[in-house]
Amino acid sequence: LLFLGLRPNLSAVMKSKDIKVMIEEMKKGRRLPLARLISKVENRSADLPEVMKHLYSFTGTGEVWGITGPPGAGKSTLVDCLIKSLRSQGKRVAVIAVDPSSPFSGGAILGDRIRMQEHSRDSGVYIRSLGTRGKHGGLSHATKEVTMVLDAAGFDVILVETAGVGQTELEILRLAQTVAVVLVPESGDGIQVMKAGIMEIADVFVVNKSDRPGADKMVRELLTMVGLGHTDVPTDAHRAEHGKPWRPLVLRTEAVRHKGMEEFVAAMQSHQKYLSDSGKKKEKTKDFLKNELLDILSEKVGTLASQILDTPDGQRLLFDLIERKSDPYESSRKLIQELMKQKEILS
């Protein structure tokens, strides 16, 4: 088999020198080069290897915080308050709002983004929505690389806000070092059932809209869940000590009244301190980079294999499969053989 006619990548490729200049400008705090570099990541530009080559050495200082929870829990308002609190500490803050583009979740996110424009004149704040429609499996990969761009740009805290339902909230574990799960009293019924899943991802539980009925019960249930029984004051006393596993903190907030926000910021920062002190931050960094390598590999192999399947010989391979002259695993072996003949695989 000979696979001819692979499509060349036609997207405009920038010169290495120009990419370097763009990164330097971004590091001076300019918005336009930052936005353009993020777009290159989001659009999976052919420049990406060159961008990462020059940008990667500047990464490694930004903290990535994940904010997740069911739709309607008030995550965006909470993020809005987080920005204010972190700004008052002098931190530079970036927000990535991951819009899973669900046909069922609708357009709340657009309104939120408009509201967040009150920060738009503050050069210490950068907010960006990332759409994910149609990019199968691409959510965590592109988002991860955007956190790296923002890290290199010098943001101290990078907030990743996702409407966590289904598998999304597992992906946030691959992105964020510290994860807050935001709940509201109304989501209380299912706590016992969702116990296993939720314990895996939350470093901090936030019961938002905590003036509503059921808040006390929910806080108690969460405290029981994290093994603190009937204690009522869930903050400082229960921070994990050095060498011990982290025990999730349980907090109350009323984001619309900016109540409980200092405690929330303190909780997230205490988890970051725990990660550094315990050596767990290094493990997280290693996992993050391991996943990044595997994602790059998977994207490259998938793109090349798709192109091969679009050639006449690839179409014949598919035709044999449709006609049951081969089976999927046998055909995939042939596809791998062809893939390994491509020079592009090593470029």
Place this chain on the structure above:
Amino acid sequence: LLFLGLRPNLSAVMKSKDIKVMIEEMKKGRRLPLARLISKVENRSADLPEVMKHLYSFTGTGEVWGITGPPGAGKSTLVDCLIKSLRSQGKRVAVIAVDPSSPFSGGAILGDRIRMQEHSRDSGVYIRSLGTRGKHGGLSHATKEVTMVLDAAGFDVILVETAGVGQTELEILRLAQTVAVVLVPESGDGIQVMKAGIMEIADVFVVNKSDRPGADKMVRELLTMVGLGHTDVPTDAHRAEHGKPWRPLVLRTEAVRHKGMEEFVAAMQSHQKYLSDSGKKKEKTKDFLKNELLDILSEKVGTLASQILDTPDGQRLLFDLIERKSDPYESSRKLIQELMKQKEILS
């Protein structure tokens, strides 16, 4: 670099002859071999290539219908009714309930499955839940291969039920030939906004719980959306004609009272007929098999690359990345070079 010490696959591998016998038994209608073959798919057994080799030639007759919609729309009750209606036509029906194991969606699915056990003495019905927790990207791949096992087992209709939120409902397009989106009057507010997303996936819209307030308004909005203006009777008259694109049908049901079910089954079957008559079914089959090839490739490459990264040399590669002596795209090139030296890649 030499990568030694790759972990051998220790899972018990069955003899080719025994797998053939198991498939023969399954084709006679026996449950145990069917359940065991599905488990091999779900657990990504080392036997999978051998299983598919012997099973694949029996596939190609079963129809795959996707049933998706927001949590609480009554999908499981609807599926329950679908089973009854299809059984009364003499069809053999399999159900795959995909549980995205969301910490937020909770345990409704377990109760549903118990309720569905009323079909458990009917040999023409098979119901199976598939968990997906922790299997990143594995939802559609394993589910797809389970539909192939059920197809080979002789089921006429394979219903795939997913709680569609986020990216899940896009994955159903990769699995099912005909997709029903189930809504309830309460989910009406966001219809205009979710228009773009929802139009991509629905072949049939079902407004369930249609005795509730707001049902009329929702049906009107959906009809406007699919381009039928103020028409009130949305069934037969609007079926797409030969050569024209399919226009989604809009139906009302009250699944708990078994109302509207014959119309629902007829709508799904008319879409299947449309696919066959228009030649689109062949295109769908081709896309399905192309995705299956790419998924097998991605799984094999990902598994081997992970194993390489766990070896001492792989750890050194990661260490250089952590120390910023390399960048992710450069390191991924080295990883691919090592991957291509592995004999397993061609096996």
